[in-house]
Amino acid sequence: MRLSKHSAYALQVLVHLAVHKERRSTIREIADRYGISRSHLSKVVWELGRAGHVETVRGKNGGIRLARPAKSIRLGAVVRPIERAIPLAECFPRGAGACRIASCCRYRPVLAEAEKAFFAALDRYTVQDLVRRDRIREGESRGMEPTGPMRSH
Structure with missing residues (x-):
């Protein structure tokens, strides 16, 4: 699958x-840092806010x-509502009826x-797990070893 x-x-x-x-961030700051359209990012932030x-x-x-704390935000809870709006195939979601071979598929x-x-798989990880992985990757690229085991859920 592809996100x-x-x-x-x-x-x-x-x-x-x-x-x-430790501080609030702005849409402008995040958009500029990662090269994302501010308009698109505004929609993303609106959905993240609506989802709590x-x-x-x-x-x-x-x-x-x-x-909420990063350790309480499951990746599946973030991605599922967004990706469910994009069908995996023509016959998804159930009852879409766009598939010509649905009866024998x-x-x-x-x-x-x-x-x-x-x-x-996404439900097993939290935002905090991604933060930890980023920090480990940065440390490894500078020749540092990770400190302690990775968490998994």
């Missing part, structure tokens, strides 16, 4: 906010920050199983 840009941006925003949890993952503050000292159960496994 949409929308999902990838959502995860990037959450990791950025987790790394910079981030809180937004308007005004001069406004910005966005995580609404053998792919649907296999694709449904693959989609279930994909989200189950």
